[in-house]
Amino acid sequence: MAAEFDISDIKRRMQGAIASLKHELTGLRTGRASAALLEPVMVECYGQAMPINQVATISVSEARALAVQVWDKNMVGAVDRAIRDANLGLSPTTEGQILRIRIPELNEQRRKELAKIAHKYTEEARVAVRHVRRDGMEILRKLVKDKTISEDDEKRHEAEVQKATDAAIVEVDQALAAKEKEIMQV
Structure with missing residues (x-):
C-alpha cells in the first residue's frame, strides 16, 4: 500500500x-455554572449505568446554579446519589423531580x-x-x-x-x- x-x-x-x-x-469547574459540569456523571438506573443526560434535563438556572429535571420520579434518588458520588464537590437539594445545585465559590x-x-x-x-x-x-x-x-x-x-x-x-x-x-x- x-x-x-x-x-x-x-x-x-x-x-x-x-x-x-x-x-x-x-469539564473543569469554574465559579460559574455550566451544564457540561455534569456530563461525566453516570446514573445507576434500570440495572445499568447511564449518562445523566439520558435520564434528566440539565439547565443553568442562574449564574451559579444548575437545575436537573429528572424525567422519572423514581430516579430522583439515584440521580442525587450519582451527583454526590461523582466527586465534583456538589450537593443537590431536591424539590420534587428537580434537583437544584448551587455552584460554590472557588x-x-x-x-x-x-x-x-x-x-x-x-x-x-x-x-x-x-x-x-x-x-x-x-x-x-x-x-x-x-x-x-x-x-x-x-x-x-x-x-x-x-x-x-x-x-x-x-x-x-x-x-x-x-x-x-x-x-x-x-
Missing part, C-alpha cells in the same frame, strides 16, 4: 486534538489546582498535535524515498505541515488562556 500525503487529513487530525482539549476544559488554592489541570490538558493537546506533525513528515520522507514526490515538493509540503502545526498550537494556547481567565475570575 503506497502512502499518500493529504494536508487536509493532517489538519483534520490536529483539529480533533483541539476539539478534545476544548471538551476536557469545559478558593484560591482550588483555582490554582484547576489551572494546573488545564495546563496538563493543554500539554497533552500540544503533544497530540506534534504527533500528527511527525506522522505527516514521516509520510513525506517515505514518499521521497520511494521517489513518488520530488524533494522540492517535500520541502513545500513540510512547510504546509509546519504552518498547520503552528496554527494548531496557537489555537491550543488561546483555549488555555481563555480557560485560565475564566478560572481566575472571582
Whole structure:
C-alpha cells in the first residue's frame, strides 16, 4: 500500500486534538455554572449505568446554579446519589423531580489546582498535535524515498505541515488562556 500525503487529513487530525482539549476544559469547574459540569456523571438506573443526560434535563438556572429535571420520579434518588458520588464537590437539594445545585465559590488554592489541570490538558493537546506533525513528515520522507514526490515538493509540503502545526498550537494556547481567565475570575 503506497502512502499518500493529504494536508487536509493532517489538519483534520490536529483539529480533533483541539476539539478534545476544548471538551476536557469545559469539564473543569469554574465559579460559574455550566451544564457540561455534569456530563461525566453516570446514573445507576434500570440495572445499568447511564449518562445523566439520558435520564434528566440539565439547565443553568442562574449564574451559579444548575437545575436537573429528572424525567422519572423514581430516579430522583439515584440521580442525587450519582451527583454526590461523582466527586465534583456538589450537593443537590431536591424539590420534587428537580434537583437544584448551587455552584460554590472557588478558593484560591482550588483555582490554582484547576489551572494546573488545564495546563496538563493543554500539554497533552500540544503533544497530540506534534504527533500528527511527525506522522505527516514521516509520510513525506517515505514518499521521497520511494521517489513518488520530488524533494522540492517535500520541502513545500513540510512547510504546509509546519504552518498547520503552528496554527494548531496557537489555537491550543488561546483555549488555555481563555480557560485560565475564566478560572481566575472571582
